[in-house]
Amino acid sequence: MSPWQEALSLLARLFVAGVFLYASYDKVWEPAKFAASVAQYDLIPLWSVNAVSVVMAWLEIILGAMLLLGLYTKAAAAWASALLIFFTGLMIYAGITGAGFDCGCFPGGVPGEAHAAGWLGAARDLGFLAAALWLAWRPGRWASLKA
Template sequence: MISRLKALLTHPVLALLLRLYLAGVFIYASLHKINFPAEFADNIAGYLIVPYWLINPLAVFMPWLELVCGLFLLGGVRVRAASLLIGAMLVMFTVAVLVALIQDTPIGCGCFQSVGEPISWWTVLRDLAWLAMAAHVYFYDRLVHLDRLFMLKPEELGL
């Protein structure tokens, strides 16, 4: 029974499905922030944990990183690197939400749109679930990787 459950949880198809789900989440999350960086900068400032000189660069850079990582996951390109970066962003997001909750800062999440749901402990649980998915993709995903199809191996180059 336990071996069957382990086989199910570590199956590459599950990792592929989680990879595609995370890709969709991060692509969708990035689109509004890319189009409205000033609103996203206001959301970042609302957390009261980022130095003021870092708010605008983060508001411009982070959504593009989300988009690129999401597209890499979707296309199966550098999946381990993309899932590692997404995991790092999720750790950062979770810590920011936790700090804001502990400080009782009444702000919206800023995850998908500027005027979104307020942060709550459900936001933390959702981010932790996505972090677990990113870890699963990092360790178990091995299906449909486009970079493996088109990458030249050193022996093919005569090296």
């Protein structure tokens, strides 16, 4: 890879790592709140909500850590891309149904602040997905433990 591609991969890796770590710490620490967010989408059977939300939260934090360290970057980026494709689909679905509830993607910093599920969320996730897909294709070697 050329130096500019390596630099782009490093930037993409740190960006996606930051997004996943920021998004996941609250989901991991307060699993009940995230499970309620997952259940709101009304897409999976009620009995599976807790298990799915717990695994998803821990997947995000592990992927964020792996991308930050540059550990098995290609595999981590492949998982990140798969998750982001799923999240983008959820946002599109919410946009079509006109949901408007808090997507549960990121912690709200201010009381009442929320990230509404819908078209803007889909556009945002597509941006993250572009970075993750680049990484899955070109993981790069700069500042990584094992690309």
